[in-house]
Amino acid sequence: MAVMTYLQAISDGLRVEMRRDKRVYVIGEDVGVYGGAFKVTQGFQDEFGPWRVIDAPLAETAIVGSCTGAAIMGMRPVAEMQFADFVSCAWDHLVTVAAKQRYRAGTPVPIVVRCPSGGGFSGGPFHSQNPESSFAHIPGLKVVCPATPADAKGLLISSIEDPNPVLYMEHKHLYRRIKDEVPEERYTIPLGEARMHREGNDITLVTWGAMVYTADEAATQLEADGISVEILDLRTVMPWDKQAVLKSVEKTSKLLVLHEDTRTGGFGAEIVATITEEAFESLDAPVKRVTAPDAPVPFSPPLEKAFIPQVEDVVAGLKDLAAY
Amino acid sequence: MAIAREAEPVGSLKEVREAGLDREDLLAVYRNMLLTRGVEERGHILYRQGKIPGSFYTGRGNEAGAVGVATAMGPNDVGTPLHRDMGVHITRGVEPWRIFAQYMGRADGPTKGRDGNVHMADDRLGLIAMVSHLPAMLPVAVGCALAFRIREEKRVAVGWFGEGASARGDCHEAMTLAGTRRLPMVFVCDNNQWAYSTPTHLEYASETVADRAPAYGFEGVVVDGTDVLAVYREARRAIEKAREGGGPTLIECLTLRMEGHAVHDDAFYVPKEMFEEWAKRDPIERFRSWLKDNADLTDEEEDEIALEIKKIMNDAIKRADESPMPDPSTVAEGVYATPEDLDTPHHK
Numbered sequence: 001m002a003v004m005t006y007l008q009a010i011s012d013g014l015r016v017e018m019r020r021d022k023r024v025y026v027i028g029e030d031v032g033v034y035g036g037a038f039k040v041t042q043g044f045q046d047e048f049g050p051w052r053v054i055d056a057p058l059a060e061t062a063i064v065g066s067c068t069g070a071a072i073m074g075m076r077p078v079a080e081m082q083f084a085d086f087v088s089c090a091w092d093h094l095v096t097v098a099a100k101q102r103y104r105a106g107t108p109v110p111i112v113v114r115c116p117s118g119g120g121f122s123g124g125p126f127h128s129q130n131p132e133s134s135f136a137h138i139p140g141l142k143v144v145c146p147a148t149p150a151d152a153k154g155l156l157i158s159s160i161e162d163p164n165p166v167l168y169m170e171h172k173h174l175y176r177r178i179k180d181e182v183p184e185e186r187y188t189i190p191l192g193e194a195r196m197h198r199e200g201n202d203i204t205l206v207t208w209g210a211m212v213y214t215a216d217e218a219a220t221q222l223e224a225d226g227i228s229v230e231i232l233d234l235r236t237v238m239p240w241d242k243q244a245v246l247k248s249v250e251k252t253s254k255l256l257v258l259h260e261d262t263r264t265g266g267f268g269a270e271i272v273a274t275i276t277e278e279a280f281e282s283l284d285a286p287v288k289r290v291t292a293p294d295a296p297v298p299f300s301p302p303l304e305k306a307f308i309p310q311v312e313d314v315v316a317g318l319k320d321l322a323a324y
Numbered sequence: 325m326a327i328a329r330e331a332e333p334v335g336s337l338k339e340v341r342e343a344g345l346d347r348e349d350l351l352a353v354y355r356n357m358l359l360t361r362g363v364e365e366r367g368h369i370l371y372r373q374g375k376i377p378g379s380f381y382t383g384r385g386n387e388a389g390a391v392g393v394a395t396a397m398g399p400n401d402v403g404t405p406l407h408r409d410m411g412v413h414i415t416r417g418v419e420p421w422r423i424f425a426q427y428m429g430r431a432d433g434p435t436k437g438r439d440g441n442v443h444m445a446d447d448r449l450g451l452i453a454m455v456s457h458l459p460a461m462l463p464v465a466v467g468c469a470l471a472f473r474i475r476e477e478k479r480v481a482v483g484w485f486g487e488g489a490s491a492r493g494d495c496h497e498a499m500t501l502a503g504t505r506r507l508p509m510v511f512v513c514d515n516n517q518w519a520y521s522t523p524t525h526l527e528y529a530s531e532t533v534a535d536r537a538p539a540y541g542f543e544g545v546v547v548d549g550t551d552v553l554a555v556y557r558e559a560r561r562a563i564e565k566a567r568e569g570g571g572p573t574l575i576e577c578l579t580l581r582m583e584g585h586a587v588h589d590d591a592f593y594v595p596k597e598m599f600e601e602w603a604k605r606d607p608i609e610r611f612r613s614w615l616k617d618n619a620d621l622t623d624e625e626e627d628e629i630a631l632e633i634k635k636i637m638n639d640a641i642k643r644a645d646e647s648p649m650p651d652p653s654t655v656a657e658g659v660y661a662t663p664e665d666l667d668t669p670h671h672k
Contacts, residue, residue: 025474051474057504062463062497069467069481072452073402075474077467092494096457097464104439105453108661139659163661 004182007175009149010114011040013156014078016186018048021076024160027054027063028080028114037082038116038175064090067111068098068165076160077111084115084169085126098165099140108163112156117145118210118260119308120173124299130209130261135167136238136270142166142191143238147212149180151235154189162191171210178213192239200230203321204248206271207258208234211309215258218314227322237267245271246279253284254321260308263291285324290317328534328544328576334553337618343557345395347619351629353395353552354615357387357608358633360411363420366637367427371587375645376427378440383408385550385582386514388607391415392555393482393512393575396563402450402468403482404461407442408514408581412484416449420636424644437650438658459489462498462511469507469566480508480566482559488519490536491527499574503540506571510562511537513574514549516581521593534576542572549577550607553614579607 004012018024025048026041032055035042045053056063060081067077081087087094090113098109119128136143142164146152152170159166197212198219207215212233219229230248234240249255255275257268272287290309298304334340340350364382371380383390390411397403397416405412413423418434426433426444434444435453445451452468454461465483472479485495490513502509513533517524530536537544547558555577562573580602584591591599615621 027470054470054505057497057500059497059500061494062466062501065460065463065494065498066467066470066501069404069452069464069469070471070474071467072447072464073468073471075471092457092460093463096455097460100455101453102661102665103659104435104443105445105447106435106658106665107447107453108665110661110666142660163663163666 001181001183003179004149005176006149006152006178007038007040009153009182010156010170011042012182013153014040015044017157017160018044018052020186023074023076024078025052025054025075026078026080027056027067029056029058029082031055031080036080038172040080040114060086060089061093064093064111064113065097067113068093068101068109071109071111072107078160079111079113081113081115083127084117084131085129087113087115087131087167094135094141094165094167095138099138102164103140109165110163112159112166112168114168114170116172117169118171118173119297119304120210122299122301122304123297125296128297130169130259132167132169132237133261133265133267136267140165141238142236143169144191144236145169145171145208146235147174147209147233149178149182151189151195153182154187155191155235157186158188158191161188169209173210189235191236192241193235194241194244195233195235197231197233198229200228200252202228202252203230203254203256203318204245204252205229205231205256205258205318206234206245207231208237209260211258211260214309214311214314217311218318221311221315222318222322227318229318240271242274245275249275249279250282253282254324255283256288256290256317256321258290258309258314260292262294263289264294266291285321288317288321290314326531326535326546327538328532328546331545331547331554331558333548333551334557340553343553343560345556349395350615350619351625353391353556354611355629355633356391356411356415357552357611358629359414359420359636360387360391361608362633362637363414363423364410366641367424368587370424370427370641377429379586379588380427381407381441381586382583383410385579385602385607386516387411388552388611389512389514389549389555389577389579392552393559396556396559397482398480398563400450401480401482401563402452404452404454404465404484406454406458406461406484406486406514408486408516409484410442413445413451416446416451418446418449419640421640421643424641425647428644429649430644430647431650432644432647459485459492459494461485462494463501466498466502466507466509469502469509470505473505473507478567480510480563482510482512482563484512484514486519487513487515487517487524487527487533488522490533499536499540499572502572503542506569508566508569509572510559510566511572511574512559513576514579515576516579518581518585518591518594520585520589532576534574537574542574544574544576546576546578549579550605550610552607552611
């Protein structure tokens with residue numbers, strides 16, 4: 001196995017799939033000559049040519065809308081949003097067109113929209129958001145949020161293979177910070193299967209994306225106090241692995257959901273509601289959410305730090321639950 | 325001063341033959357226009373009888389534009405027709421009974437009751453089902469053209485929009501992508517002069533919609549949308565040009581929406597004289613008299629076609645009415661595609 005950064009693993013997954021399947025092409029702003037704003041597609045145009053690594057005009061509506069048309073014609077498009085925030089400009093094409101096409105017209109729309117998401121580097125209100133819950137709410141879409149390099153590769157390949165429109169939220173803060181072993185061959189990871197990140201007995205912590213690492217640090221701190229935290233990395237929020245969460249909550253009787261997205265209507269609300277409905281008898285404490293506050297993502301470092309859930313916020317939440 | 329080219333009317337049978345239509349084709353065009361109007365007229369009656377839920381939209385006045393363009397498309401070309409373009413579905417071969425089943429929300433309609441009115445398509449016939457956000461279908465059509473360009477196939481995508489839809493950003497982005505990449509794409513603007521109640525001068529400030537085309541790097545042409553032969557000739561030129569790598573064309577078919585936005589709308593805001601003026605240019609009447617003058621359409625042939633259409637309509641409505649309502653227990657089924665769904669002609 002090779003050691004790859006999270007970013008290299010995304011590139012590797014995309015390259016493997018493009019080599020294997022001629023129907024796969026990439027379209028986005030600056031993805032060709034420049035290799036993408038974050039260099040995910042660096043060198044791709046040299047290998048695959050300008051008609052499979054397409055530099056698009058600054059037009060997210062046309063980028064995603066055209067992916068739908070091409071997918072219906074049998075292609076497997078992978079669109080890159082330069083930042084996840086800009087996917088708002090393609091809202092109609094995901095929500096109105098792609099998401100509903102299978103249900104109403106019977107036409108599958110196998111597209112992937114890569115969305116570099118998340119904050120932590122003073123990107124400000126328009127380069128830091130985590131829009132997963134907005135899309136998870138739309139029947140017909142799938143939403144993938146990998147946390148590890150190996151998952152980033154396998155989940156990307158699964159997303160491309162999937163016959164549905166998939167939003168692939170790649171967390172920018174993990175791009176070069178996270179390195180791990182990644183299998184060199186092609187492999188897939190089923191969408192909708194959580195990953196047991198850390199086994200524990202006292203509290204279940206459900207999270208995804210960059211928050212997996214925040215959760216892990218918090219759990220390590222609590223270990224010193226004799227509190228054992230089980231961390232489930234959801235990997236995909238739509239579909240989400242309800243069974244894995246139920247199973248863990250039945251064991252621990254306590255649940256904390258952590259996400260970098262804002263609180264109200266965040267995907268944590270859905271998880272908490274479901275667990276309350278289906279595992280009320282298993283709970284020994286009220287469920288808890290640790291999330292960003294209901295505000296835009298601020299720019300200045302102290303404000304951003306106050307916005308994004310920090311290790312100490314998670315530790316405090318876990319301690320509350322442990323003491324209940 | 326208009327920038328776009330204004331298309332000449334088509335005169336003689338000789339010209340039409342040169343454009344690729346023989347007498348049999350001409351009668352098929354005539355038949356398709358009558359079928360289009362027949363489906364919409366009978367649909368309207370069913371709606372009034374309470375047999376069609378929701379609302380009801382027609383494309384009366386637009387039969388020449390829809391049938392003319394669809395006739396010029398090749399069998400492997402694809403398109404995204406909108407709600408004034410029933411003629412495209414008819415010309416591509418959608419069976420009328422399935423359209424009535426769609427109108428009535430039945431299980432055998434193309435969307436199996438999941439969507440209504442003209443929100444339907446048979447993808448085996450190269451059509452993609454529209455959404456209500458009308459200009460959204462343009463980037464989708466451009467994506468089809470992009471797929472053809474990537475695979476170097478000699479196929480063309482046709483995207484329809486109205487002058488109202490031309491106001492939205494989707495239209496601009498679609499034309500920008502198609503223009504910069506010289507994609508095999510034909511944009512067809514059904515300019516019926518009214519977007520619901522909004523007149524053209526509040527939708528665009530240029531003299532014509534087609535005037536925009538040169539700004540995107542391709543040709544714009546305005547054609548009389550009530551002249552099916554002129555529409556056909558311009559569409560064929562544009563489609564064949566796109567097929568040969570000549571890039572997109574914007575064809576603006578000028579018509580008048582002869583009814584309200586939908587049947588609940590009496591179109592009080594359209595001046596009466598306008599309706600009277602355009603009624604004289606009814607596309608079907610116009611083509612009928614052209615056929616009589618130029619292609620020896622006989623009274624017997626005319627009666628025969630009219631009878632045939634009537635029978636098709638009666639049979640179609642009967643068959644559609646026999647189709648069951650969808651099963652309510654299936655309401656949440658089919659939201660997500662399965663790998664087997666990719667076993668379509670396009671996904672091989």
